[in-house]
Amino acid sequence: MADDEQLRTALVEDLDAGFEAVVRTHGDVVHAVARRTADRPADAEDLAAEALLRAYRALRGYDARRIGRLDLRPWLLTILLNTARNDRRDAARRPRTDGAADPPDRPSPVPGPDERAAATDLRERLAVLVAELPVAQRTAVVLRHVVDLPVAEVAAVLACSEGTARSHAARGLAALRARLTPEETS
């Protein structure tokens, strides 16, 4: 795994080779956030790939100085969350015709009754509860606690103060604790 300084140098030297290294280094975190942000888990890889390609297109227009200042992980995650938001908006505007999409009248990815019933083991149940959080809390919990970003990075991705980021994450955690049944939190 390369660190960000090496990645930035690689991007300036050879954009495509450097970008492949960026994907190998940060692909897991981008995918993990996509997995917990996409409306349907099956879309996570599509969403992650689309966001990474958007990042590549942006990088093609950046000069060496701008690349040298990039904080890669929060920058990629910002692009991912924007991509997810645009996808949700597009899906709401024109329903997919391939029969694969849910009715687009739900702004947040709330699982249906079947998925609730199937969520027998704790991880599935927790994933469902995370998906049910309001967007700001969900995003903060995913960034801070699922992929374990420092608060400063969570704030950078959410474009808010560290205090606000902390409070979104804390309220999300509190909501999760309240909804988990006692035997599961003991």
Next chain:
Amino acid sequence: MTDSLLEDLRDLAGPAPATLAERVVDGWVQVPGPLGDVYAVVGARGVRLLRTAAYAGELGTFLEDYRTRHGRPVRPAARPPRGLLPALRGTGPGPALDLDALTPFAREVLAVTARIPSGQTRPYGWVAREAGHPKAVRAVGSVLARNPVPLLVPCHRVVRGDGDLGQYLSGRADKVALLEREGVELDRLADLAASGTRLIGSDTTGVVCLPTCHHARRITTAHRHGFASLDRARAAGYRPCRDCRP
């Protein structure tokens, strides 16, 4: 004291599928083909672009043009995709193709073109009809002129309705060379075109074919009859061949 909720949340993060990197970063190869080396760009779903080196020029220019047009990174691939080399030698069905960036009409035109057998030719109008848009003859020409995967989808086998070979994306000379290599008798086709003969029928079977159809090539001189149109052939009691569907 450990907080089990925080541990459980961290368990919700898993590694990305191994396919993510190859879905984002395409690979290129340079391999021998029937007109000299070709460059090919391959994505996770198949070959996305193929050009002869003679037509595309320097590799660096070709790759930079791909990155600009498609907005996708492309790196050297470890090996050619399965099926590419046999297809370029003319001995295999060919690699998977990724034509998702094309319109449905363009994809259908290429799918129809891909079914034209080696050593045979079909008119643009025939492709238009088979693709379900019989009037879109010029549109077929436009799609084939921009074929992202020539040689793999053999657009060199599509010719003008009057028997002339017509144009080719990397020049008419390449079209002539490819058809000759497949054994198409270009002199005979030129003679037929000059005499206004579009179809060949056999008076023993009562079937009429396009001139390059393998059934037409088997008809002996004594039983061979030329026709200027399908209507004329029908009027003479012939039915169209079920294989070449004139």
